[in-house]
Amino acid sequence: MNPFKNMKHIPTHEELVDKAFRKASKVSRDPHVKDKVMREKLLEMQKISTVSNVIRDNIKEIIRSVPNLDEVPEFYRKLIEISMPVDDVKKALATLNWISKKVRELELDYANKIKGENSIKRVKNVRRAFYGRVSSLIKKRRDAFHTLIQFKKLTAEFPSLKDMPTIIIAGYPNVGKSTLLRKVTGAQPQIADYPFTTKKLMVGYLDNELQLIDTPGILDRDPSKMKGIERKAITAISTLPSLMLYVFDVSETCGYDIEKQIGLLKRLMSLFPNLRIVCCINKMDLCQDEEKLRKLRDELEKLGLRWLETSSEDEKSIEELIKFLRVEMKNRASPRRRRHGHIPVREIKP
Numbered sequence: 101m102n103p104f105k106n107m108k109h110i111p112t113h114e115e116l117v118d119k120a121f122r123k124a125s126k127v128s129r130d131p132h133v134k135d136k137v138m139r140e141k142l143l144e145m146q147k148i149s150t151v152s153n154v155i156r157d158n159i160k161e162i163i164r165s166v167p168n169l170d171e172v173p174e175f176y177r178k179l180i181e182i183s184m185p186v187d188d189v190k191k192a193l194a195t196l197n198w199i200s201k202k203v204r205e206l207e208l209d210y211a212n213k214i215k216g217e218n219s220i221k222r223v224k225n226v227r228r229a230f231y232g233r234v235s236s237l238i239k240k241r242r243d244a245f246h247t248l249i250q251f252k253k254l255t256a257e258f259p260s261l262k263d264m265p266t267i268i269i270a271g272y273p274n275v276g277k278s279t280l281l282r283k284v285t286g287a288q289p290q291i292a293d294y295p296f297t298t299k300k301l302m303v304g305y306l307d308n309e310l311q312l313i314d315t316p317g318i319l320d321r322d323p324s325k326m327k328g329i330e331r332k333a334i335t336a337i338s339t340l341p342s343l344m345l346y347v348f349d350v351s352e353t354c355g356y357d358i359e360k361q362i363g364l365l366k367r368l369m370s371l372f373p374n375l376r377i378v379c380c381i382n383k384m385d386l387c388q389d390e391e392k393l394r395k396l397r398d399e400l401e402k403l404g405l406r407w408l409e410t411s412s413e414d415e416k417s418i419e420e421l422i423k424f425l426r427v428e429m430k431n432r433a434s435p436r437r438r439r440h441g442h443i444p445v446r447e448i449k450p
């Protein structure tokens with residue numbers, strides 16, 4: 101799940117100070133206190149502690165609502181780093197914490213000063229001086245608020261992915277990726293925004309133990325044609341504890357011939373050198389050209405990749421794909437290239 105989903109609203113420094121002063125302005129005099137000066141002293145002291153409490157409570161809640169940045173999955177850290185250094189966020193949180201301590205110190209300091217005064221005018225001046233100190237203290241550190249506002253805005257758009265073994269599906273458009281995702285997970289996939297791209301991710305789950313992600317518009321084209329930021333966003337995906345399933349359309353009805361499809365596979369292999377990739381030769385029901393199929397099998401054998409032959413129309417091949425993916429996920433820690441390792445090929449009659 102998006103670990104930042106429950107992050108609190110971050111006010112600007114002005115909003116926070118205004119909120120505190122507004123609350124303090126509602127404090128009223130205690131009519132039971134007969135002594136006029138004492139009554140004002142108590143009133144102003146209460147204003148001071150109200151300002152301090154509002155600021156410190158708000159800061160506490162903000163800090164508590166941000167998950168420990170050293171503990172969030174690397175995928176989310178990488179997404180943050182695309183647009184801001186994680187250290188800036190940590191520093192901003194530390195600054196807020198410091199503000200909170202400092203405001204408490206000022207509160208005690210100025211409350212003591214009020215105790216020592218004996219004219220209403222001077223008591224009011226002390227309270228005003230406290231307001232001034234608090235305002236300028238926070239104003240000087242307004243950047244910390246801005247950083248966190250930006251951070252909140254950024255993370256709110258992060259996709260909600262689970263921290264579980266993940267299969268990312270790649271391959272040219274129309275090779276059958278989304279259909280396979282639907283068949284394998286048996287449900288309507290969830291659609292999630294993918295930040296920094298105009299693209300959406302499709303996410304589905306297999307028995308709540310495997311997460312499958314289809315990345316329309318992202319892992320279905322030449323990575324060299326992508327913008328820097330998109331490439332970074334893709335690199336974040338590869339940090340998921342994952343396996344890539346590269347889908348071929350052996351019928352070429354997708355509009356990309358086998359050579360092109362092999363070309364994309366090779367580029368993805370070099371873009372993700374540490375990611376285990378397995379393949380699926382799909383649309384076997386439309387396969388007319390045995391020669392093409394043979395060449396593709398040879399090529400995958402040469403690349404040392406494991407594959408399965410499927411058709412979305414053939415339930416049996418989907419069941420085998422599920423088994424295949426489970427086994428491959430378990431093996432993902434071992435090297436990608438395995439000679440003589442491909443699993444028995446099922447023949448699907450056209």
Ligand SMILES: Nc1nc2c(ncn2[C@@H]2O[C@H](COP(=O)(O)OP(=O)(O)O)[C@@H](O)[C@H]2O)c(=O)[nH]1
Nearest residue numbers: 273274275276277278279382383386411412413
């Ligand atoms: N005959 C046949 N059609 C398929 C198969 N898989 C997908 N399709 C069709 O191919 C088209 C593209 O599929 P889609 O899943 O949207 O491809 P994507 O762009 O890779 O996600 C759709 O019309 C599917 O119904 C298959 O195994 N056999």
Ligand SMILES: [Mg+2]
Nearest residue numbers: 277278314316
């Ligand atoms: Mg699709």
